[in-house]
Amino acid sequence: MKIIHCADIHIGSPLTGVANSAARRHELLKAFEQMTNYAYNVGAEAVVIAGDLLDKEGVTSNELSSLATAMARYPVNYFVVAGNHGGGDYGRLRSLTTPNVRYFDGRWRSYTLGNVCISGMELDGNDAEKWKEVATDKSKYNIVVLHADIDSDDYGELNTDVLVSQQVNYVALGHRHTFMHKRIGKTDFVYSGVLEIRGFDERQDSGFVLIDTDSGKIQFVKQALRSVSDVTVDCNGVSDDLQLRRKVENALKDVDKENYINVTLTGYTEERVHANRIRQDLKGRFFALRIKDETHIRLDMSKLPESTLAGRFCRLVMQELSPEVREDVVRMGLSALYGEELQ
Ligand SMILES: [Mn+2]
Incomplete structure (x- = not known):
């Protein structure tokens, strides 16, 4: 039997600070x-959702109804653990979903689908007691669905010893946002990671896991509407902002404009350059663009005569300050002297 495991979808996330x-x-x-769609097309009989289907709060009725619509479309079973973001919105979702969607609660529950037994519960402060009553069926392929951290009890106790000794085959986990597979004894502990990244800070592959309970095969299936593209631009020798823009444009020629484009400028420039101006010039050309300036200035004193204020300032900095702080002071000092906005 084929089963899909996903988690950490965070529907309704406010995405504060995320572009678009x-x-x-x-x-x-x-x-x-x-x-x-994938679950249905691949012939999966169930989708287990190991927590954080919904974000903390503020999920709209439209979003809840959309989820219910998606889950009602095909004859596929859904098994939902709410996880640490659980709350009132799950009650609202529950009232909208069809009977093929089942929700775990504070006690162990098991559902049998052919030769597969799917068990789970919501973890809370009383987990030690609950772990004495793990519900599995040793004659079947056992999947246990939980939202927890494998290395800490902050989000509820994940008792790996009990799961291994009960010969659970697959533990479908949610909470960590990156795919992870750890085998202990004969038990596979798996985090599916996020279904879709939420912005620049999530650079891991997104997707879900396809489990084949007959062969025991576990496969991470990549799925991404958008992802982060990292581009490093070597700015060695660049002398002005137009040269810089040309370099950046050149480096971005082949990137997917629909992705989150994360540009890092590196190297030694001959002059101070202004990443914020390039950012402004390229605005609107990509779904989301971030430019991080990590360039250094090769300070050429011959271009900064001592007769100028800038020249005297830079000489003073070179004499008086340690190499670690010089560059920032020069950058900010020259910006101030030239009447520019400090960046
Ligand atoms: Mn999460």
Whole structure:
């Protein structure tokens, strides 16, 4: 039997600080819908969702209804653990979903689908007691669905010893946002990671896991509407902002404009350059663009005569300050002297 494991979808996330946040928020739903299409097309009988299907709060009725619509479309079973972001919104979701969607609660529950037994519960402060009553069926392939951290009890106790000794085959985990697979004894502990990244800070592959319970094969399936593209631009020898822009444009020629483009400027420039101006020039050409300036200035004293204020300032800095702080002081000092905005 084929089963899909996903988690950390965070529908309704406010995406504060993320470029095009409203469009992106809708794309989280699209990513979910795409996963349900995949599940049906690959012949999966169930999708287990190991927590954080919804974000903390503020999920709209439209989003909840959209989830219910996506899950009602095909004859596929869904098993949902809410996780540490659980709350009132799951009650609202529950009232909208069809009977093929089942929710775990504070006690162990098991569902049997053919030769597969799917168990799970919501972890809370009383986990030690609950771990005495793990529900599995040793005659079947056992999947346990939990939202927890494998290395700490901050989000509830994940008792790996009990799961291994109960010969659970697959532990479907949520909470960590990156795919991770760890085998202990004969038990596979797996984090699916996020279904879709939420912005620049998530640079890992997004997707879900396809489990084949007959062969025991576990496969991470990449799925991404957008991802982060890292581009490093070597700015050695650059003498002005137009040269810099040309370099950056050249480096971005082949990137997917629909991705999050993360540019880092490196090297020694001959003059101070202004990343913020390049950012302004390129505005609107990409779904989201970030430019980080890590260049250094090769300070050429012959271009800074002692007769000028800038020249005297730079000489003073070179004499008086340690190499570690010189560069920042020169950068800010010259900006101030030239009447520019400090960056
Ligand atoms: Mn999460």
